[in-house]
Amino acid sequence: MIQLTINGQPxxxxxxxxxxxLVEHLALQGKRIAIERNGEIVxxxxxxxxxxxxxxxxxxxxxxxxx
Amino acid sequence: xxINLKLWLLWVEGKxxxxxxxxxxxxxxxxxxxxxxTYTSRLLVGTGKYKDFNETxxxxxxxxxxxxxxxxxxxxxxxNANEPNLLDVLPxxxxxxxxxxxxxxxxxxxxxxxxxARELLDGHxxxxxxxxxxxxxxxxNMVETLKxxxxxxxxxxxxxxxxxxxxxxxxxxxxxxxxxxxxxxSLIGSGMGILNPWNLQIIIxxxxxxxxxxxxxxxxxxxxIAMELGCDGVLMNTAIAAATxxxxxxxxxxxxxxxxxxxxxxGRMPKKLYSASPxxxxxxxxAPASDAATRKAAQ
Numbered sequence: 021m022i023q024l025t026i027n028g029q030p031x032x033x034x035x036x037x038x039x040x041x042l043v044e045h046l047a048l049q050g051k052r053i054a055i056e057r058n059g060e061i062v063x064x065x066x067x068x069x070x071x072x073x074x075x076x077x078x079x080x081x082x083x084x085x086x087x
Numbered sequence: 088x089x090i091n092l093k094l095w096l097l098w099v100e101g102k103x104x105x106x107x108x109x110x111x112x113x114x115x116x117x118x119x120x121x122x123x124x125t126y127t128s129r130l131l132v133g134t135g136k137y138k139d140f141n142e143t144x145x146x147x148x149x150x151x152x153x154x155x156x157x158x159x160x161x162x163x164x165x166x167n168a169n170e171p172n173l174l175d176v177l178p179x180x181x182x183x184x185x186x187x188x189x190x191x192x193x194x195x196x197x198x199x200x201x202x203x204a205r206e207l208l209d210g211h212x213x214x215x216x217x218x219x220x221x222x223x224x225x226x227x228n229m230v231e232t233l234k235x236x237x238x239x240x241x242x243x244x245x246x247x248x249x250x251x252x253x254x255x256x257x258x259x260x261x262x263x264x265x266x267x268x269x270x271x272x273s274l275i276g277s278g279m280g281i282l283n284p285w286n287l288q289i290i291i292x293x294x295x296x297x298x299x300x301x302x303x304x305x306x307x308x309x310x311x312i313a314m315e316l317g318c319d320g321v322l323m324n325t326a327i328a329a330a331t332x333x334x335x336x337x338x339x340x341x342x343x344x345x346x347x348x349x350x351x352x353x354g355r356m357p358k359k360l361y362s363a364s365p366x367x368x369x370x371x372x373x374a375p376a377s378d379a380a381t382r383k384a385a386q
Contacts, residue, residue, distance in 0.1 A: 031170050046164055051163055052174050055127040055205035056199060059319050061206050080163065084191050085143060085276075086158025086326025087133025 022027040047082065049055035054081050119320050121297055122213060122245040122266040124183070126153045129314070130344040131185070131299065133324025137333065140176040147177065147325055149337035156215055156322070157184045159204050184208055185247065187215040192220065192228070194235045201239060201375060213267070214239070215301075217249035225275040229256050233263070240264040248379065249301050252255060252286040254293055261296050268294060269301035276303030278327045282311050291317045296301070307336075314347025365386035 022033050037081040038074070039062060043049050055062045062070055072078075119126045132152040137143040147155055155177060163170070177184070187203030191197040201214045218235050220228030227249055233256070239246050240263060247267040248260050257268045270290055273279035280303060281287065291298050297319035304310050304323045311322050322345055330336035 027164055030166060035223065048344070050164070052172060052207060054159075054203040056203055059199065063206065066247050079199075079203070081159050081200075081207065082162045083157040083184070083186065083204075083207060084139060084160045085134040085173055086160075086187055087135045087156055087322075087328075 022072065024074075024076050026076060026078045027080055031081055033072075037072050039070045039072065042072060042078075043067060046080070051082070052084055053080055100230040111308060111386075117338070117348070121154075121247065125383045126135075126183070128153045128341075128344075129320040129348055130310070130341055131156070131320055132327060132337070132340075134173060134177065135189075135323070136328035140171055142333060143173075144176050146333045146337040149341065150327065151341045152182075154183045156186050156187045156324070157208065158189050159186055159200050171292055179208060183213065184211065185213060185215045186211075188217050188235075190219070191217070192231075192344045194221075194231050194238065197231075197235045198238050201244060202242075205244070212243060212268070213245045213247065215249065216265075217245050218386050226246070227251055227271070229253065233259065236260060236265055238261060242305040247299070252283055252290065254286060254289040257290045258293055264320055265296065267297040267299055267319075268279075271302040272300045272309065273303030275302040277303055278326060278329075279303055280305050280309040281316075284312070287313070287316055287318070304340075310340055310343040311347035311350070314344055315350050317351055319363065355356065 022036065024031050024033065030054075037045070039055065039057075043053070055067075057070065057072075058077050088370045106152060119129050120288065128151045130150055130152050131154040132147055132150050133156045134143055134147065135158065137146060146189065157173060186201060186208065186381060188197040188200045189229065191200055197216060197218050201216070216239060217237055218228050218231040219233070220226050229251055232250065236246050236248055247269055249269050250257055250260060250269070252270040257270060260268050268290065270287060270318060272281040272287070281300070282303070287300065299320040299322050300313040300318050301322040304321060304326045304345045305315070309326070310321045310323070327333050327337045327340060
């Protein structure tokens with residue numbers, strides 16, 4: 021069991037998970053997003069090889085209207 | 088006069104422009120150049136506060152803007168996966184997206200937000216930096232802004248920076264490598280117009296990079312005044328989005344910016360309280376009717 025904090029919300033996962041799997045789990049595949057893991061940007065090309073660890077803090081962002 | 092006319096004709100032909108102003112003499116046409124890229128529109132617009140994406144799209148089309156700001160925010164987790172995305176409506180293939188750091192009050196938040204933006208936009212490095220100091224006024228914290236700008240420039244971002252209208256700070260931001268300085272006309276979202284044209288004038292006179300008024304424009308005449316001062320462009324959001332008819336106001340702003348720019352290039356007449364120089368000839372005015380009557384009576 022690992023716990024991740026995603027956009028400030030804690031979420032538990034039964035088994036180890038990489039970023040590609042997390043993106044699919046959150047139904048964000050194909051969306052234009054960017055992810056920061058523990059304060060560091062993760063390039064999209066690295067999603068499949070980034071295994072997430074218990075306690076990881078993730079920020080998943082999109083572009084929204086703003087001035 | 089003859090020289091001015093000649094310069095004007097050359098300018099019309101696109102060979103030169105009729106002033107010695109820094110930003111014009113470098114350009115063959117009267118375009119806005121930011122970080123080496125040329126834009127024909129001098130109006131930059133935000134994408135916030137519209138009632139829906141359709142209104143956003145129509146207003147931005149009416150504005151003629153080529154550079155549009157976007158904010159970077161957490162995505163909704165597990166809610167409405169089919170929610171439309173802003174970038175589907177305003178594709179990066181058509182617009183130059185300018186991600187901002189609105190809502191950031193620290194150097195760290197601003198820098199991380201723009202790193203995320205660069206990843207989100209496939210390495211796009213032109214950004215709008217703003218580090219706010221106070222939630223009530225949204226006034227920029229220039230101490231933190233200078234620190235954030237330094238980090239971002241080291242990381243090869245092209246930084247357009249929101250700043251107070253302090254000429255010394257504006258110059259420092261230029262010297263450290265920002266690609267444009269964007270002083271406020273008045274507070275963000277206030278619509279109060281240009282409160283200190285004299286400071287803006289000093290910033291413009293000192294700058295070798297584009298100066299854009301960002302924040303405070305309320306209506307078309309405010310944008311025109313900014314451009315008449317010699318600003319290279321104007322960035323606005325609320326003035327359009329909070330108008331009763333945003334699409335019509337977007338069109339008005341397009342014309343206002345173009346109009347102010349042309350008036351600046353044309354060079355206004357000097358102001359004087361009394362002219363003593365009527366526009367029509369002084370000589371040859373017909374005689375008063377009473378004179379004619381007198382002459383006729385004498386015959």
